[in-house]
Amino acid sequence: MPRLSTAEATVETLLLHGLDTVYALPGLHQDPLFDAFYHASDRLRVIHPRHEQTAAYMALGAALATGRPQAFGVVPGPGLLNAGAALLTAYGMNAPVIGLIGQIPQADIDRGHGHLHEIHDQLGLMRHITKWAERIRSPQEAPTLVSQAIWQATSGRPRPVALECALDTWAKRSEVVIPDAPLPLPPESIDDEAVETAARILGNAERPIIVLGGGALDASAEIIKLAEMLEAPVSSYRRGRGIIPSSHRLAVDMPIGHRLWKDADAVLAVGTRFFIQNGSWGIDDRLKVVRVDIDPDEPERFRKPDAALVGDAAPQLRALIASLARHNRERASRAEELNGHRAWFAERLxxxxxxxxxxxxxxxxxxxxxxxxxxxxxxxxxxxxxxxxxxxxxxxxxxxxxxxxxxxxxxxxxxxxxxxxxxxxxxxxxxxxxxxxxxxxxxxxxxxxxxxxxxxxxxxxxxxxxxxxxxxxxxxxxxxxxxxxxxxxxxxxxxxxxxxxxxxxxxxxxxxxxxxxxxxxxxxxxxxxxxxxxxxxxxxx
CATH class of the missing domain: 3.40.50.970 (Thiamin diphosphate (ThDP)-binding fold, Pyr/PP domains)
Known part of the structure; x- marks a missing residue:
């Protein structure tokens, strides 16, 4: 069993999970952590920007581009607050960002002594802008909490997480157990009844439309297959863009999606908050709504859908494709209609x-x-x-x-x-x-x-x-x-x-x-x- 500092145990656990880069700025409270970074420099890259906001934004950019968890490190108090906008953005964008945040000496946390960078209830503050946050209190806790942080960031709805650790705790040494492998992600479950309901709704629709968000980023093949089975235009905006290529015959930009909205009789909304359509475009009883989302709280946030598939988009959509084959009606090509809308959009642009x-x-x-x-x-x-x-x-x-x-x-x-x-x-x-x-x-x-x-x-x-x-x-x-x-x-x-x-x-x-x-x-x-x-x-x- 290796004898490691809390900082060294943290670094080893990050590496176990495939995190080989940390975007971080040094400072007194993080000195032992940066020393651990130094000793792992043959395996770990540290990129130091000029401001804490950028450390967190860089981790966010890396997470968005790769879809994998990314880590940043900053000092407590003003360092965390400087990084706060990026953490808040990562939360809004469902990005798996891991913050490694320093702290004042452990015995003095929240006692108001006036330590350098002291801030009251930093852990509570972090919990307002992350999915999950905890404090590492000993070397023995570090591997477990780092593993749990990465699991929280990547399981279910991805979102940022944060760990804080006191200056003196980073440096403490003890025998620690590094896990053999990352924690397993929860198994995917398919609600066959909900899938059948969704397949009947979409299969019977005359003018279906698909709306995409960032939760569909890893389901491109399934989205394209469904769109072609349904002859359904696919509307996306911002994070949902590129899931279906803009050059695909059924891909439409959001303004065309709006023009199609009033006559649609069913919508498949995948990995999207569906806020614009619910809040601005409007929904009535003639429009059947099928939601697919990994977050069980999301489908009914605005109104109860006609069917909801809860889970990762790709396996849920594969199940829907299999069921849809038994219920799908014949539809005429919508090429002429969509080309007319594209001509309108080109003129407007x-x-x-x-x-x-x-x-x-x-x-x-x-x-x-x-x-x-x-x-x-x-x-x-x-x-x-x-x-x-x-x-x-x-x-x-x-x-x-x-x-x-x-x-x-x-x-x-x-x-x-x-x-x-x-x-x-x-x-x-x-x-x-x-x-x-x-x-x-x-x-x-x-x-x-x-x-x-x-x-x-x-x-x-x-x-x-x-x-x-x-x-x-x-x-x-x-x-x-x-x-x-x-x-x-x-x-x-x-x-x-x-x-x-x-x-x-x-x-x-x-x-x-x-x-x-x-x-x-x-x-x-x-x-x-x-x-x-x-x-x-x-x-x-």
Whole structure:
């Protein structure tokens, strides 16, 4: 039985679970943990950014791009709070992120002595923004709690978890038992009666539609099979994009899904909160609803569906496919109908310039398996409905938190975890400055992300709202910016300037060819609003 410190036992258990990278910033409370990282450096990579928010965002980006758990480490108190936005985003995006958070000496926790970085009830705070959180109190507990943390992050509905450990506890040594293997995930169960009910509903429908969310990311083959059996258009938005390729004959962007919604007689909603359809588009008794979700609380959150399959999407859908074969009706091709909707959408997008041309340039330069990281910006909003996506986990978007400034750090994590893929992050000038210091991280660790900074000198969405709703009373929406090309060069990063879509595409090809960090600066003026293609009105119910 090995004699290890708590920190060493934690590292060994992470490695057992296949976590070979930690995104972390050092500090007094984490010194013993970083010493354990050092001694495992032949097996474990530590990437240190310049801010705690980025450590957590990098773990988030890596988790979103791979679908596997990823770890970050920060000091307590302000370190945790700095990472809080990323943890909150990971919670909203169902991402398996593991936080390793420092603490003050164990005997003084929550006693109010005023230790460096002390915060009252840090464990309770973490439990508000994670699925599960615990404190490691001894070396013997570390393997069990780390294993349990990873199990919690990956079993059922994936979500972030956190472990805190006191400075003195990290350093304590004892004989410990490292588990032989990760904890087994719970077995998948199939409710045959619910599957039969769902199959009858969908099989009898004349005009079914499928709606996808991030819970369907690992069920592409099953989704495509079902869509083709049902001749059902497949509508996706943000995390659901790429599960069915945009080029597939039944794939439709969300605005077309909205046009189809009022006449649909059945919907299969897979791995989605279904919030937009329930909350905005409307549901009535003529629309039969079948939900598939791994979270048993999700299907009835808004209203009781006509059938609910609870479990991982892929096996549940395979069971549905088998049953549907016995109940499915013949349907005519919907190609002509969908082509008509696509013509309408193309005409509408022609008014969304220059965003659409810039997005076409990005699509032309970024390979199909390249990863695109959306940002809360005018270009980001447009990309959610106008950028074709061919593969799952290649469109990363910040979910319902929609927090400004998430993108660059997330892209760094995605690239660090997927070094063989091209990774492109877009940012507005406002959001990019949240993590601009991480240009140094990209250089220090040679993380070859290409970031495109669209610079309109404003918080563009705030400015538009003030113009349209508040009588053009502009306040705190204008921005003073650097020369982004010179800024990048000061970090030793290649920079390009593009004034139109053609120049952008050319710059991107050159930037990707470098296989090194690069920045493309795109100054531009005001752009038209995409919001009528996102915030669409109620059409039924």
């Amino acid at each position: 022609s008014k969304l310039e220059p965003q659409v041309s810039f997005l076409k340039a990005i699509r032309n330069a970024l390979p199909e398996d390249g990863i695109f990281v959306d940002e809360v910006s005018q270009m980001g909003f447009a990309s959610r409905v106008a950028l074709p996506i061919e593969k799952p986990r290649t469109f990363l978007s910040p979910g319902y938190q929609d927090n400004l400034g998430w993108g660059f750090g997330t892209a760094l994590g995605a690239k660090a975890a997927m070094p063989g893929r091209k990774v492109l992050a877009i940012a507005g000038d406002g959001g990019f400055m949240y993590q601009v210091g991480e240009l140094a991280t990209a250089v220090r660790h040679n993380i070859a992300v290409v970031v495109v900074v669209f610079d309109n000198g404003a918080f563009g969405n705030v400015k538009r709202i003030q113009q349209e709703r508040y009588g053009n009373r502009l306040i705190a929406s204008d921005l003073q910016n650097p020369d982004f090309a010179k800024l990048a060069e000061s970090f030793g990063i290649a920079s390009f300037k593009a004034l139109d879509a053609r120049q952008l595409e050319d710059a991107l090809h050159k930037a990707f060819a470098l296989n090194a960090p690069a920045l493309v600066w795109v100054p531009h003026g005001d752009v038209p609003s995409p919001w009528d293609l996102i915030m669409m009105p109620k059409v039924r119910g």
